[in-house]
Amino acid sequence: MAATIQYYGTGKRKTAVARVFLRPGQGAFKINKQELDQYFRNASLVGTARSALVVTDTSTKFDVTCNVRGGGKAGQADAVRHGVSRALLGYNAELRLKLKEAGFLTRDSRIKERKKYGQPGARKRFQFSKR
Numbered sequence: 395m396a397a398t399i400q401y402y403g404t405g406k407r408k409t410a411v412a413r414v415f416l417r418p419g420q421g422a423f424k425i426n427k428q429e430l431d432q433y434f435r436n437a438s439l440v441g442t443a444r445s446a447l448v449v450t451d452t453s454t455k456f457d458v459t460c461n462v463r464g465g466g467k468a469g470q471a472d473a474v475r476h477g478v479s480r481a482l483l484g485y486n487a488e489l490r491l492k493l494k495e496a497g498f499l500t501r502d503s504r505i506k507e508r509k510k511y512g513q514p515g516a517r518k519r520f521q522f523s524k525r
Contacts, residue, residue, distance in 0.1 A: 398417060399417065399418060400415055400416065400417050401415070401416040401417075401481040401482070401484040401485045402414065402415055402416075402481055402484065403416075403476075403477040403478060403479065403480030403481030403482070403483070403484065404477055404480065405472075405473040405474055405475065405476030405477025405478070405479070405480060406473055406476060406501055407465065407469045407470075407472035407473040407476060407501075407502055408464075408465045408466075408469040408472075408502075408504070408505055408506070409464040409465045409469065409505070410462060410463070410464045410465030410466070410469035410470040410472070410473040411462070411463060411464055411473060412460050412461070412462045412470065412473035412474045412476070412477040413460065413461045413462075413477065414458065414459075414460050414474065414477030414478050414480070414481050415458070415459045415460070415481070416456040416457075416458055416478070416481045416482070416484075416485060417456065417457045417459070418455065418456060418457070419455075419456055419457030420454060420457065421453055421454045421455075421456070421457065422457040422458070423443070423444065423457075423458045424457075424458065424459050424460065425443070425460040425461075425462055425470075425474065426460070426461060426462060430443060430444070434467060434470075434471055436467070439467055439468065439471040440471075442468075442471040442472060442474075442475055443471045443474040443475055443478075445475055445496070445498070446475050446478040446479040446482060446493060446496075446498050447478060447482075449492055449493065449496050449498070450482055450489045450492055450493065452482065452485075452489075456485075458478060460474050460477065462474060472502065475498055476498065476499075476501065476502075479493045479498040479499050480499070483499075
């Protein structure tokens with residue numbers, strides 16, 4: 395039994411986490427067992443998820459399988475892109491320069507700020523009354 399070649403990458407954005415598997419193939423892209431166009435109905439999100447493969451000219455070399463959970467659709471699309479970028483490094487470390495220039499390897503650490511005690515929100519304050 396021959397072991398299948400597979401590259402793995404974890405991508406994160408906000409609270410979304412994507413587990414991405416790249417296998418040699420013709421370019422099929424599945425997220426949570428659905429086709430990419432069915433999962434992300436917005437064309438810009440589809441472009442975001444595919445962008446790492448497009449930048450490195452490997453969109454027809456791999457079949458991509460992703461498991462994504464948490465966050466919204468936009469955060470999930472960015473998480474998928476981050477995971478694909480990391481998996482591509484496992485395939486070929488020379489792609490690092492292209493991916494780094496495009497900014498796909500940097501984990502976007504912006505998350506929702508916590509609500510502070512004694513206040514209605516993270517930054518909002520109760521109205522001040524002098525008298």
